[in-house]
Amino acid sequence: MEVLKARSRLQKYKKVTSISVTMADLARWAGVSKSTVSRALNGDPRISEETRRRVTELARRLRYRPNLMASGLATRRTNALGLVIPSPPRTFSNPFYLEFVSGVGDYALGQGYTMFFTTGEALTSGEEDLPPLVAQADGFILTEPRLADPRIPRLREWEKPYVFLGSPGDAASEEETIWVDGDNAGGVEMVVQHLIELGHRRIGCIKGAPGYVATENRWTGFLSAAEKAGLAVDPRAIAVADYTEEGGREATCELLEKYPEMTALFAFNDLMAIGALNALAINEKKVPEDVAVAGFDGIHFGRLMSPSLTTAEQPIYEMGRLAAELLIKQIKGEPLENKHFTLSCRLAVRGSSVAR
């Protein structure tokens, strides 16, 4: 009978997809008011244990599912995080972001939050901004900050919390923005040093695309390692690519051409290093005997290559978890003991630099 009631209530609307039990239904059944039901279900301490038990039990039996649109409308919160990840080619299909998103997701879901994704240059261009639904998230996680990132002022006027993956380059935004980053400079220095310690003096380098803060920091690390070892950086030893594996392949061919005496090769990320392994195989160079190879990031697939890839591992998953944690704390208005986190890298020495 109640069901009939619900159905008729709904039939006024054309596009009804399913009938469902509402809070009002529960209230009627339990013989209490809607507010009592709401309070019972939301753990309000003022409700008596007895009432709460009855209501929860009833909700279970009647398969009550709260309408999150309604409660969102009332509370003005969505319990969703908005993730802005790069547009192709560095999206989702980049294992790095995949692992990052897993970290965010695992934590967020555990805390009762879901996620909206959007890729692309959201928020950067003048008029266009976030897709409507994504914009309703309670806060945002953004990736790949650029120097003087145009998104920061826009986010500020938005008045919603946000966290960056990667530290913004300039001192001002760096200070006021909340961010999580891997130790790019330190990690790169460590892995390049490893190559140097193996005796390599002629080290090629596939530098990442310019304009990203991470690129600058990794470059700093590379120069620092070279300097400490007293190595001059030969311009012929440097190629620039776009952080994709295809780019890494092309850059490697370029280096083999213009810097044939190279005995080791460092790429600014693992994907490009994997491209390098491919290019070297095609050119019949043995790794690591002819050319030792190392990357940066520590993506899972590096381990599956043969030879497996030497790299500086960022704690990617952990960075995602932490970003989510910081964002949710902000959303809830909880205090942050620390606003900036630089997580250190771990050197993973594998077959591409040291023959087994």
Next chain:
Amino acid sequence: MEVLKARSRLQKYKKVTSISVTMADLARWAGVSKSTVSRALNGDPRISEETRRRVTELARRLRYRPNLMASGLATRRTNALGLVIPSPPRTFSNPFYLEFVSGVGDYALGQGYTMFFTTGEALTSGEEDLPPLVAQADGFILTEPRLADPRIPRLREWEKPYVFLGSPGDAASEEETIWVDGDNAGGVEMVVQHLIELGHRRIGCIKGAPGYVATENRWTGFLSAAEKAGLAVDPRAIAVADYTEEGGREATCELLEKYPEMTALFAFNDLMAIGALNALAINEKKVPEDVAVAGFDGIHFGRLMSPSLTTAEQPIYEMGRLAAELLIKQIKGEPLENKHFTLSCRLAVRGSSVAR
């Protein structure tokens, strides 16, 4: 002044995150009613061109952003798709699902839909079902149908549209369910035939986990290829694994042990084939000289292995796109000319089966 008004309106609530222009604000400014604004913005044909122009212009100037919670509450639609992908180890971190999700996402975002994800055995067990937010999606895409899939009856009572990735095994659900699938049997037959044509007669097989329709279909393809070539299937040539790369590695070691005369190896998916490449390298077997290897799926990473992986490529991304398209059409009530799609595979012959 309007802003002040809005602010005071909101200050009744504690957790206000941002003030925003509402439809009522627009109406007041434009000197029309809320309904007119709504209609103008939603393209209702009854509105005069002049009014529509004025309203849209005003909305733009005032940076009006519709509150999707409110319209969702009113229309009972969320403009979101719910994706149920497998629980670990076959989630997101499986490149196959990654590519699939990209296909879904690209199409969905383009159509103004976002996505909710959930992994795991959602909808299968008795009590537990979808996470609340995910449950509010306008429709669902589900993966990995099982024989007599328990989710189908539950979805039906849900009365929301859904699309399966993979055809349900039994004739009944197969007919009534909307699904997109790769040609498992045909694809496997094709790639095994390729190994046979290379002269291999002793072909090991890493079969996928039982209970999945895809496993059964791929097995059919394998048997069919063997039969056509007049090969008896030696039970020692078969190992079973769980579709992960680790599983593939272990299964390969098992086969090397119990079926040492094997000259070729087919795995039910690329990830296991990649595990096989690893295990073979560790056991100092040359690929393809000692053992030729082939997989199934056509994940991107197969191309990056050395040797690169021979496989039957499913149009994974395209399957995602199509699934999203079918779902959105259903949600909008548009007719479907076809309810079942079996997309054919393409044989990709690479270095793991044929030395270059």
Next chain:
DNA sequence: TTGAAAGCGCTAACAC
């Protein structure tokens, strides 16, 4: 072509 008014399902002051 437009407006008034009722409601979508839920939360949160404010009373009692």
Next chain:
DNA sequence: GTGTTAGCGCTTTCAA
């Protein structure tokens, strides 16, 4: 502890 009431911002009858 619990009920009453007034919205949250939008859509959609119904009437004009």
